[in-house]
Amino acid sequence: MSTLEIRNLQVSVNTETGAVEILKGVDLTIKSGETHAIMGPNGSGKSTLAYSIAGHPKYTITGGSVTLDGADVLDMSVDERAKAGLFLAMQYPVEVPGVSVSNFLRTAATALRGEAPKLRTWVTEVKDAMDALSIDPSFAQRNVNEGFSGGEKKRHEIMQLELLKPKIAILDETDSGLDVDALRIVSEGVNRAKDANNLGVLLITHYTRILRYIKPDFVHVFANGKVVEAGGPELADKLEAQGYAEYVGS
Amino acid sequence: MSVLTTNILVPHGREESWRFTPLNRLKGLHDGSAAIAEHRSLSMHSEVTPGVSFERISRELLPSLSTTDDAVMNRVREFSLDVAVLKIAANTEVSSPIHLSRKTFDLNAAEFSRVLIHVGSNARATVILANTGDTLLAEEIEFKVESGAHLTFVTLQEWDSKTVHVGKHHAIVDKDAMFKSITVTIGGSVVRLLPTVEFTGPGADAELIGVYFATAGQFFEHRIFVDHCVPNAKSRVNFKGALSGDKAHTVWIGDVFIRANAEGTDTYELNRNLLLTDGARADSVPNLEIETGEIVGAGHASTTGRFDDEQLFYLMSRGISVEDARRLVVRGFFAEIITEIADSEIQDRLMQRIDDELVKAGA
Numbered sequence: 001m002s003t004l005e006i007r008n009l010q011v012s013v014n015t016e017t018g019a020v021e022i023l024k025g026v027d028l029t030i031k032s033g034e035t036h037a038i039m040g041p042n043g044s045g046k047s048t049l050a051y052s053i054a055g056h057p058k059y060t061i062t063g064g065s066v067t068l069d070g071a072d073v074l075d076m077s078v079d080e081r082a083k084a085g086l087f088l089a090m091q092y093p094v095e096v097p098g099v100s101v102s103n104f105l106r107t108a109a110t111a112l113r114g115e116a117p118k119l120r121t122w123v124t125e126v127k128d129a130m131d132a133l134s135i136d137p138s139f140a141q142r143n144v145n146e147g148f149s150g151g152e153k154k155r156h157e158i159m160q161l162e163l164l165k166p167k168i169a170i171l172d173e174t175d176s177g178l179d180v181d182a183l184r185i186v187s188e189g190v191n192r193a194k195d196a197n198n199l200g201v202l203l204i205t206h207y208t209r210i211l212r213y214i215k216p217d218f219v220h221v222f223a224n225g226k227v228v229e230a231g232g233p234e235l236a237d238k239l240e241a242q243g244y245a246e247y248v249g250s
Numbered sequence: 251m252s253v254l255t256t257n258i259l260v261p262h263g264r265e266e267s268w269r270f271t272p273l274n275r276l277k278g279l280h281d282g283s284a285a286i287a288e289h290r291s292l293s294m295h296s297e298v299t300p301g302v303s304f305e306r307i308s309r310e311l312l313p314s315l316s317t318t319d320d321a322v323m324n325r326v327r328e329f330s331l332d333v334a335v336l337k338i339a340a341n342t343e344v345s346s347p348i349h350l351s352r353k354t355f356d357l358n359a360a361e362f363s364r365v366l367i368h369v370g371s372n373a374r375a376t377v378i379l380a381n382t383g384d385t386l387l388a389e390e391i392e393f394k395v396e397s398g399a400h401l402t403f404v405t406l407q408e409w410d411s412k413t414v415h416v417g418k419h420h421a422i423v424d425k426d427a428m429f430k431s432i433t434v435t436i437g438g439s440v441v442r443l444l445p446t447v448e449f450t451g452p453g454a455d456a457e458l459i460g461v462y463f464a465t466a467g468q469f470f471e472h473r474i475f476v477d478h479c480v481p482n483a484k485s486r487v488n489f490k491g492a493l494s495g496d497k498a499h500t501v502w503i504g505d506v507f508i509r510a511n512a513e514g515t516d517t518y519e520l521n522r523n524l525l526l527t528d529g530a531r532a533d534s535v536p537n538l539e540i541e542t543g544e545i546v547g548a549g550h551a552s553t554t555g556r557f558d559d560e561q562l563f564y565l566m567s568r569g570i571s572v573e574d575a576r577r578l579v580v581r582g583f584f585a586e587i588i589t590e591i592a593d594s595e596i597q598d599r600l601m602q603r604i605d606d607e608l609v610k611a612g613a
């Protein structure tokens with residue numbers, strides 16, 4: 001049982017005209033097995049929340065805390081956060097020229113498990129993960145995210161989620177740019193990871209579409225750098241009907 | 251011992267072609283002060299197959315095929331004991347690579363070495379020259395690639411830390427012939443190479459690719475010149491370099507000359523440098539001179555940058571340590587070129603050396 005606690009998190013980014021405050025005191029608690037949807041308009045700071053938790057160097061934490069089972073996440077390097085059990089499925093996964101998917105996955109699994117996975121079982125493990133997401137086997141020899149279509153990038157992210165078995169996963173607009181079939185395949189991958197590892201999920205999205213496939217236990221409306229309303233799945237239905245106008249105008 | 255019979259101008263460092271080179275570290279290769287060695291370091295390791303010969307011919311019988319105003323190359327022509335000639339007869343297809351090597355010799359006497367690699371019409375071959383150990387070497391390698399022939403030349407500067415190596419690798423590429431060179435420079439104290447190409451028939455094609463990795467105190471210079479002096483020839487140049495450590499210095503010059511009669515020329519050259527630490531310096535100077543507008547294409551690009559933070563973040567967000575993430579990125583950066591070498595043992599050996607240099611440099 002793991003708990004990710006975000007308390008009064010404040011984050012800014014440096015721009016040419018000085019520091020700009022993006023997160024203005026975020027409070028969230030995500031436990032193993034729970035799925036929290038964060039919904040909000042563009043520019044509300046949803047991605048900043050995701051990247052700040054993962055430790056992207058672009059963001060400066062100006063206040064608050066993030067802990068995983070009591071351990072100070074903000075004090076950890078990026079790789080230490082992954083080792084502690086956090087995973088970020090990125091909206092724009094990065095191309096790494098000259099590094100094959102196969103080499104990348106094995107290096108990551110070795111780092112997270114503390115030893116190199118046994119070759120024979122590893123090959124099967126990767127093949128099964130690829131099959132489950134309808135990924136062509138030739139994928140393993142391609143360079144990480146290089147020349148991948150939008151859908152391929154997202155499947156590759158969820159394949160990593162299934163292989164690397166984190167405790168808490170943050171999915172940053174995993175649904176963006178996916179057609180209906182790809183959305184279903186990717187969502188099924190997330191649901192498998194939830195069932196297999198009692199994963200806690202922080203699902204960041206602009207649209208309610210993905211919530212038909214991945215059922216949230218809690219829905220939080222995010223606007224202007226903080227959570228402005230929290231509720232159950234019924235809150236998503238209200239957003240579906242009314243949009244975000246109520247939250248952004250104020 | 252030869253007496254100096256020609257009047258070779260000694261470079262002083264202000265000349266355009268010498269302005270980056272640390273002349274005081276050349277151990278007298280450039281000014282005639284180096285003692286002349288009696289050894290011949292080049293040897294062939296492959297079995298001699300039909301159509302392939304390797305022999306030494308008196309230099310009086312075999313003058314150089316090209317002209318040069320380079321002081322060190324003029325000394326090579328003056329002082330070489332003979333010319334090592336690797337010949338692949340016309341229409342011969344050599345299936346596996348021909349292996350040549352140079353190993354450790356004297357650091358106090360300079361070897362002046364002339365080599366000719368002659369590939370007859372419609373022949374095909376790959377030649378791999380591996381340089382290891384420490385030595386003091388000035389070499390001129392000329393390639394005569396006859397019409398319709400294909401030659402791939404791989405030169406590996408895997409020297410130890412004290413080598414001073416100055417070389418010109420000049421390819422003369424005839425009608426519809428293809429010359430490809432892969433230049434790898436990852437060892438030595440001072441390495442200055444001049445990969446140059448001269449086309450002698452239309453439809454000729456040259457591809458010069460390479461990697462270099464300089465660590466603290468190393469100076470590696472690659473000075474490319476492609477002379478488009480015939481119509482409808484094509485050239486591609488792509489060199490990638492990494493630098494790490496104090497006073498690591500690399501120089502890449504890419505000169506391409508499209509003469510007035512070279513209509514239909516298609517050329518592109520690219521140099522990318524990755525600065526892994528502070529204190530290193532990468533000079534990159536592409537230079538395109540065009541005398542005719544009737545061409546297919548001519549372009550160049552040069553970039554010098556640091557590690558991409560987004561790449562490192564992505565890898566580290568999967569639990570990979572910063573050291574391993576950097577290693578992956580550097581390996582990936584070089585892989586594009588290294589994987590072009592058709593020998594997986596050599597690929598692995600070079601990648602291992604690059605890993606070792608990275609660890610040593612603490613980048």
